[in-house]
Amino acid sequence: MRLIGEGGNALAIYPSIGCSKKTRINKYDYVTKLYKSTETAEEEYKIYSKLPEELNNKLYYNFCELCKIDSNIHSYVDKIVEDYDIKKINYNSLLNIKYIHGVTLYDYLKQFMTIKKFIHLLELMVIFHKDIIKMNELNFYHKDIFSQNVMINFKVDKLFLIDFGRSKYSKKKENIDINNFNKMLEDILDCGKKNNKIKYVIRSVKKIYSKIDIHFLKILLNNLI
Numbered sequence: 001m002r003l004i005g006e007g008g009n010a011l012a013i014y015p016s017i018g019c020s021k022k023t024r025i026n027k028y029d030y031v032t033k034l035y036k037s038t039e040t041a042e043e044e045y046k047i048y049s050k051l052p053e054e055l056n057n058k059l060y061y062n063f064c065e066l067c068k069i070d071s072n073i074h075s076y077v078d079k080i081v082e083d084y085d086i087k088k089i090n091y092n093s094l095l096n097i098k099y100i101h102g103v104t105l106y107d108y109l110k111q112f113m114t115i116k117k118f119i120h121l122l123e124l125m126v127i128f129h130k131d132i133i134k135m136n137e138l139n140f141y142h143k144d145i146f147s148q149n150v151m152i153n154f155k156v157d158k159l160f161l162i163d164f165g166r167s168k169y170s171k172k173k174e175n176i177d178i179n180n181f182n183k184m185l186e187d188i189l190d191c192g193k194k195n196n197k198i199k200y201v202i203r204s205v206k207k208i209y210s211k212i213d214i215h216f217l218k219i220l221l222n223n224l225i
């Protein structure tokens with residue numbers, strides 16, 4: 001069992017704690033998010049259940065299981081909290097979500113970046129952009145897209161979204177996700193600039209395109225391949 005993240009509202013651990021006694025340990029296909037507040041867990045759960053079905057497996061895995069931390073699970077959760085020396089907090093509810101076999105984009109960008117890896121990442125970003133547009137067309141907005149909430153799934157070689165705590169269904173068109181996508185693209189380019197050859201190509205493309213967006217990304221990709 002390992003701790004994989006500690007946010008403002010929740011704690012993420014892997015493998016998951018099943019809701020029923022039978023599935024309590026070693027569920028390697030799921031991640032457990034422990035919540036201090038039942039309301040927050042329920043809100044995120046509601047969002048998962050409303051996500052557009054047709055984006056399932058494309059942008060996220062539409063699986064989520066919610067349960068209260070009752071006396072049956074309590075001692076189990078307490079042991080994890082103790083083992084990790086985490087501030088003793090009463091966790092009330094948990095969400096089990098499908099495990100994405102990979103790392104966050106944030107962690108990936110900290111690794112050594114080769115030209116080949118960089119080009120492949122840009123290709124994944126083009127597909128990711130298309131998926132986000134599709135999600136927004138279906139009136140869904142994630143609202144918290146940044147490198148720590150995007151994961152590279154090595155098993156299926158795709159970028160996936162996690163952390164839907166702030167997501168909203170809205171019929172009013174919003175630019176927030178695409179703006180955040182563009183910001184994330186800048187972080188990726190900054191990482192590529194550590195390599196002199198990539199830095200040179202970025203600089204020459206920048207001469208034509210002042211704004212870094214999907215058009216810039218496509219031109220850059222053509223120049224790098």
Ligand SMILES: Nc1ncnc2c1ncn2[C@@H]1O[C@H](COP(=O)(O)OP(=O)(O)OP(=O)(O)O)[C@@H](O)[C@H]1O
Pocket residue numbers: 004005006007008009010011012031033097098099100101104148149162163164165
């Ligand atoms: N489905 C998943 N598969 C694999 N790892 C995950 C998954 N969901 C979350 N993680 C890991 O757990 C970390 C924390 O999860 P997440 O971003 O959902 O919550 P948070 O930001 O810690 O909490 P909060 O809900 O308070 O914002 C992620 O950065 C990622 O490393």
Ligand SMILES: [Mg+2]
Pocket residue numbers: 007148149163
């Ligand atoms: Mg997060």
